[in-house]
Amino acid sequence: MVVLFVADPQLIGIQDEMGFPVGSIARWDSDRYLRSSFSRAYQHARPDVIVFLGDLLDEGSKASKSEYLSYVERFNNIFYETKFCKRVIIPGDNDIGGEGADLRTPFKVARFERHFEAIEGVENYLFVDFIKLDIRDHNVEGRRQVFRRMSSSLTAPIRIVINHESLITRRKENIYPVLQLAQPSVVVSAHWHWSQVYSCATCLSDNADLNHWPLKARDMKNTHGFVEVDVSQTVSLDEIMVPTCSYRMGVPHMGYGVAVINKSGQMKYAVLWLPSRYPLLYVYIVVLIIAVILLCLEFIFSSCGSQKRGYR
Template sequence: MVSWVVLSRRLRNKLTISKVVVALLLGTVFFNEFLVYSLQAFRWINIPAIRNKDEELIVLFVADPQLIGIQDEMGFPVGPIARWDSDRYLRNSFSRAYQHTQPDVIVFLGDLLDEGSKASKNEYLSYVDRFNNIFYETKFSKTVIIPGDNDIGGEGADLRTPFKVARFEKHFEPIEGVVNHLFIDFMKLDIRYGDVEGRRQAFRRLAPNLTAPIRIIINHESLITRRKENIYPILRLAQPHVVVSAHWHWSEIYNCATCLSDNTDLDHWPYEAKDMKNVRNFVEVDLTQTISLDEIMVPTCSYRMGVPHMGYGVALINKSGRMKYAVLWLPSRYPLLYVYIVVLIFAVISLCLEFIFSSIGGQPQKRGYR
């Protein structure tokens, strides 16, 4: 009993407000910057560690990272801090997604850069360096990259130009082509609104390169959700087994029962949408269908896009035509930033009170003389 009293007194003497504040700050940083990512990864769906890579491939889908630029951000010090924090979030989450899935192929679905379409030469080079540092593991896996409107223009008043396309292709990949990996052909047809005949011609140029039994169209913008007259001729010609898209920043799966049929009725284009934001398990996708077609929309992996649910898509694709798809959901960032603000306010108030009380308590008392 005596030893406990002595220990309590010693702790009270040593445990000052400033030490508590320092411990709280360090604990907050450790949780927000390290532990929260590991806890979230612990909740991800299990990926089989043992498999026949000749029969089953793992594909990791990355959508809309949109690395923050310089022109549209605030100046010093807010802009640099915002870019640093967003880059760190992408780096922490992608590295864990890569380690968790050990993918055979990594597919980037466009909008790699937020200001790629309007960046100056030096700005663009700095963005490319940041991209390579954030997604460092792409050096160790087969990587397929397509552009989005933020990379080369094409949305609204931001026009696509040959210069923007050439710059993207110089630092990343051709925007069109067929990328083969074992039994899968990834078709990059650059399908966009109002260019049906151009995309049909593009497919005919690329058709001789199609050699795999499974065809996957990867496109930045959604296809099935468009008007039939703008997409049916391309799908009918390309005959994909599944479409994977991005752009809208949320996670859905669309099924069109007649997308590959001979029905040329332009008013007959029914599709069903399945919201994936509450789905934590694998969803089965049948790649052996000859008339029906599924489109998977992958959510953004950046918390700066203003949506509450971010993640990476992962697909297990079997050579037989069976596919399982899931989303590796990411932790919300804004609540953690709000925690920083609350903790900092608490720390400042606590330290100020400690300083005031210590100053009052430390004033020498006047002694009276007789």
């Protein structure tokens, strides 16, 4: 089973961008980059499931009704291939609020669910349950109650918890009660825009120490090819952090995550790294400036030549 993970595309909005024509050009170029890169990733991976890890829209939390509808239309056009396979979506703070002064509200959540899908629940495909718990630091008890309600929907031997924000990098006392109850095979997150794999040998053990995660971090930015992840363990836990796929996030390494999962409990994970965009844009700007200069010089010289012929 092949899963393609898409993190933080953050389609550029209207309110925070410059006016016409700069803003229009920026949206066009960013959308074109996402459309082209996603299409190639899809053709390469041929996934059974595509998982979106939140922050689909840059201004989803504050968009007007007409703006939001235009963003949803752009999203569906960019990620057109999701029509042909199983799709799982969770929101990020840019979609429904929840970070800093940008408060999460029932209206924002309802709007997201109306145009995409429920922010909580279990999505099953073959031998994997994708668990959407929407875990945050301050809502542990609420998440435990949510999991108890959805536990009857868990039917697969492999459980993957998908969450926009990282879990096992947070305070253990805020996260452990939920993870210990859910017993995930692996956690997949996003939000930070870079690629990491965190391994924790005893994260799911019955450990009274609620102050310490024995974590080992692996930076994936220089890793090419697959890494092995054992999802059959009942005590250890790995969290995969998927990088952003948008060059507008300002990070040098963008990509899509891809996992190949066997029913036996073995999983291989890799990042499909994307080409840089800003260096090429700078080349475009330089070429444009040179072209404008040459056109100006040609106009000046041709005008001077015309004036000389007029004097004769």
